[in-house]
Amino acid sequence: MFDFAIRKLQKLNGVRMVVEGQMFHILDLLSLYICAYISYYASNSAFFGALIFLAGFFIEFVLKLFMQRKWQETSKTGISIINTALLPAICTAVVFLSIFVFDAIYIVVWIAILLILRSVFTYEGILRYSDSKRHLKLSIALSQLIPTAAIILLLWFHIDSAYALRIGLLSVIYPAAVIFWLLRSKGKNIISKANYNAEAASYRLYNALLLNSNIALYLSMMSFIGILMFVPSQGDLFLPVISWVALVITITVVLGRIIRQGKMRKIEKNTLFIAGGIIWLFAHIQLNETFSLFDSSLAWIWSLLQAVGLAVMMMLATYMQEDMRLVLELTEDDSESSIITYRSLLQQIAFIVAGVFISVEIYFIEFVYKNGENFSPDVESRLMRLFNLLPLAFVLLSMFFALLQPVSRDIVRKLKLYREQKLNHSIIQAFEEKLKQLLVKRYRKPMGIKVVAFFLKPWFYSKVHGAEIVRFNNGPVIFVANHRDVYGPIVTNLYFPYSYRPWIENKVLSKEKIIGHIKIFVAQRIRPAWFAKLFTRIMAPITVWLLNSLDPIPVYRRAEMRQAISTFKLSVKALQEQDNLMIFPEDPAKSEGEYASSGVSPFFTGFVSVAKFYYKQTGKSVTFYPVYSDQTKRTISFGEGITYDPEGENETERICEYLMAKMNEMAE
Numbered sequence: 001m002f003d004f005a006i007r008k009l010q011k012l013n014g015v016r017m018v019v020e021g022q023m024f025h026i027l028d029l030l031s032l033y034i035c036a037y038i039s040y041y042a043s044n045s046a047f048f049g050a051l052i053f054l055a056g057f058f059i060e061f062v063l064k065l066f067m068q069r070k071w072q073e074t075s076k077t078g079i080s081i082i083n084t085a086l087l088p089a090i091c092t093a094v095v096f097l098s099i100f101v102f103d104a105i106y107i108v109v110w111i112a113i114l115l116i117l118r119s120v121f122t123y124e125g126i127l128r129y130s131d132s133k134r135h136l137k138l139s140i141a142l143s144q145l146i147p148t149a150a151i152i153l154l155l156w157f158h159i160d161s162a163y164a165l166r167i168g169l170l171s172v173i174y175p176a177a178v179i180f181w182l183l184r185s186k187g188k189n190i191i192s193k194a195n196y197n198a199e200a201a202s203y204r205l206y207n208a209l210l211l212n213s214n215i216a217l218y219l220s221m222m223s224f225i226g227i228l229m230f231v232p233s234q235g236d237l238f239l240p241v242i243s244w245v246a247l248v249i250t251i252t253v254v255l256g257r258i259i260r261q262g263k264m265r266k267i268e269k270n271t272l273f274i275a276g277g278i279i280w281l282f283a284h285i286q287l288n289e290t291f292s293l294f295d296s297s298l299a300w301i302w303s304l305l306q307a308v309g310l311a312v313m314m315m316l317a318t319y320m321q322e323d324m325r326l327v328l329e330l331t332e333d334d335s336e337s338s339i340i341t342y343r344s345l346l347q348q349i350a351f352i353v354a355g356v357f358i359s360v361e362i363y364f365i366e367f368v369y370k371n372g373e374n375f376s377p378d379v380e381s382r383l384m385r386l387f388n389l390l391p392l393a394f395v396l397l398s399m400f401f402a403l404l405q406p407v408s409r410d411i412v413r414k415l416k417l418y419r420e421q422k423l424n425h426s427i428i429q430a431f432e433e434k435l436k437q438l439l440v441k442r443y444r445k446p447m448g449i450k451v452v453a454f455f456l457k458p459w460f461y462s463k464v465h466g467a468e469i470v471r472f473n474n475g476p477v478i479f480v481a482n483h484r485d486v487y488g489p490i491v492t493n494l495y496f497p498y499s500y501r502p503w504i505e506n507k508v509l510s511k512e513k514i515i516g517h518i519k520i521f522v523a524q525r526i527r528p529a530w531f532a533k534l535f536t537r538i539m540a541p542i543t544v545w546l547l548n549s550l551d552p553i554p555v556y557r558r559a560e561m562r563q564a565i566s567t568f569k570l571s572v573k574a575l576q577e578q579d580n581l582m583i584f585p586e587d588p589a590k591s592e593g594e595y596a597s598s599g600v601s602p603f604f605t606g607f608v609s610v611a612k613f614y615y616k617q618t619g620k621s622v623t624f625y626p627v628y629s630d631q632t633k634r635t636i637s638f639g640e641g642i643t644y645d646p647e648g649e650n651e652t653e654r655i656c657e658y659l660m661a662k663m664n665e666m667a668e
Contacts, residue, residue: 027174028057030220031115034167036362042159047363055353056116061348063120077647088142090117091150095157097105107158111151118147122178140182144175162174167268191500200331202439205405206324207342209273213313219357219391220284220310249625250310261623268409269316269323269401276312277399283309285391292419313398322353323407326415327439329422330432386489403450406438407437410499413472414578434577449549453494460491462629466638467497469600470625478581478610479639480659481627483595488584488629493550495636500580503567503607504552553581564606583607585656599664600628608652615637626659628666637666 032053125139173378255639283305319341328338358424382648416433423426470477479500482488489502510515553570556563571581586597590602611622624637639662642655 024178030055030117030173031119032355034171035108035115038155038167042107048360049112050355050362052108052112052360053115054352054359056112057355060116060119061352064123065633066382073193088146089106089147095153096149098601107154110154114147114154115149118174119142121147123597130245135265137182140178140341141175144178148172148175150334155451169182175351200327200440201326201339202327202406202636203342205401206320207346209320209398209401209405210317211346211350212394212401213317215354216345216391216394216398217282217310217314218351218354219394220306242274251308253314255311269320270405273313273316273402274399277395277402278309280306280309280313280395281392284389284395313395320407323412323415326412326419327407329415329419330436330440361390370584375668408499411438417578428576430573430576431578449493449546452546456490456495457494458653460487460494461489462495462634462636464495464497464636464638468578469638469640470498471623472624473642474643475620476578476580477623477625478583478607479625479627480585482600482663483584483586483588483630483631485595487631491581491629491636492627495635496582498580500582501557502550502552502582503571503584505629506546506556509544509547509552513541514544532589567589567611568610572613575610575614575622576618597668600660603656603657603660605652608644608655611655612646615644615646624659626656626662627667630667639663639666 024186033049035049035053036046037049039048039052040318082605091114094113097110121143125143126136128139152165152172153166234308283302287302287306321343336378414431414435418427421431477494479496479498481492553567553574555567574581585603585605585607586595586601587604588601595601608624611624614620614622621644623641623642627639628639629635631636644655645651648654
């Protein structure tokens with residue numbers, strides 16, 4: 001369904017559109033609240049007010065698409081007398097008609113009409129006068145202030161002055177925020193051209209994440225309106241609702257500044273997003289258990305924690321846009337317009353979906369409380385908890401899409417390198433193809449190793465020392481590490497600060513061949529023999545699956561030249577794709593059949609030939625960095641690198657001796 005809608009919207013590609021941020025849709029929530037609150041006050045039915053506003057919002061959405069077509073060429077520089085006179089005339093007519101056609105139901109309809117007029121005329125004014133700052137400011141001021149004044153007059157005439165003043169204060173927030181947005185933007189970057197062509201797989205995952213997290217955001221905010229505001233036992237939560245929304249915005253801004261300062265740059269954005277989701281889920285479940293903000297003082301703490309989790313998710317979703325711009329540069333020239341177009345569309349869809357859910361929710365709440373004698377308190381409580389858990393499903397979905405997202409810090413580094421190559425017209429074809437395979441085509445991210453790593457980390461905790469020594473100025477590097485039985489490969493996979501593709505012996509990458517290796521490993525460690533055999537049979541397929549999840553380069557030791565050459569070819573290709581390599585070159589046969597428990601065993605020296613093949617292919621010299629994993633000290637240490645010299649006569653011996661000496665030195 002979504003793909004069908006996108007194909008239809010592609011007809012709007014190239015037309016001018018207003019760059020609407022998250023702020024506009026949070027302000028739409030405020031308008032929804034106003035309609036629902038007035039409806040509840042006038043007719044004791046918040047559902048009717050919410051439904052009228054959502055119907056108006058959909059009409060507003062269609063009108064905006066129409067205006068995009070109308071003003072697709074250029075904006076006007078002269079102020080339109082017709083438009084300037086039309087808005088106050090319509091608003092005056094609405095107020096005048098309300099005097100003759102007044103009813104508790106109609107008052108909500110008049111208010112909704114004025115809110116829609118305010119939004120539509122503001123949008124039209126931006127499209128029309130974006131090239132003239134003076135006319136733009138005047139148009140927006142009139143579009144915002146005239147309908148707002150009409151709303152206050154309408155309430156003043158037909159309800160009471162105190163209530164009109166209260167709703168009037170809320171109504172003023174919208175024009176104040178829009179005018180502030182206009183002044184802050186200084187009239188720049190408020191218009192873009194629609195582009196619905198972006199089809200990169202990773203960008204589609206991001207859009208799914210954005211859509212579900214926005215629905216969760218709007219549902220969370222609406223829950224305070226729908227559940228708390230219109231339940232009589234809650235009292236008047238006018239101030240708490242506004243305070244909670246302001247809290248989410250404040251936390252988002254503060255965390256955004258922390259991210260910009262680079263204080264969390266070592267943590268993956270996807271991981272932080274999921275962490276925010278976990279915080280939100282925990283707080284939301286706890287808050288749902290209290291049911292009422294006034295039932296427990298702890299509920300205020302859960303509400304605060306929920307705001308923190310939600311703010312983390314929205315802030316990270318916003319910062320992921322920078323990564324998505326890099327992704328879209330793989331397939332198109334105008335990545336910025338695609339980002340803006342899809343963000344605006346998804347936020348409006350999210351608002352409509354959340355609005356439908358919350359309207360149904362308000363209807364059931366009113367039904368329960370108006371017919372409360374037919375329901376036991378236990379049934380009422382369960383219904384309320386059920387509706388309050390609606391946002392939970394969308395948060396879980398957004399976390400799921402974050403988990404599938406292949407974009408990581410290492411991928412971002414490669415994308416920035418690709419941008420440089422693109423600017424310099426020096427793109428490496430293998431590198432570009434690998435990025436497109438990962439990000440543009442449908443790519444199944446290996447999740448198994450991530451899940452296993454999460455549970456293994458506490459058992460193999462290690463500190464990293466000297467990682468800042470590594471330099472990537474000349475491209476990818478080769479890490480050379482000690483084995484120490486299985487300890488070295490495990491801790492480097494769990495705690496290594498840089499991504500890499502490991503060399504792994506081909507014998508352990510197939511189920512049939514690995515059984516012999518596992519038998520040798522468990523023979524001296526597991527008793528009785530029948531249990532060791534059973535353990536081997538179970539672990540063989542699991543181990544093969546995990547090792548293949550690492551995207552390894554198979555190594556053929558003591559094999560035919562053709563097989564050995566394939567290892568070097570794959571390694572060179574990986575380096576050209578900007579992947580680092582990890583090699584464990586120790587030969588246990590040279591140290592009584594076992595890996596050294598301290599220091600390193602003598603090396604298989606053939607791995608140095610990778611540098612020779614790489615230089616022959618690219619004309620670049622690769623650097624080898626020694627890495628030592630100390631099981632006793634629980635550390636991973638880095639040493640100074642050594643760079644391949646194509647003019648050297650004994651490079652294999654020189655590099656191997658240097659690496660062994662450094663690793664033995666780090667072991668002391």
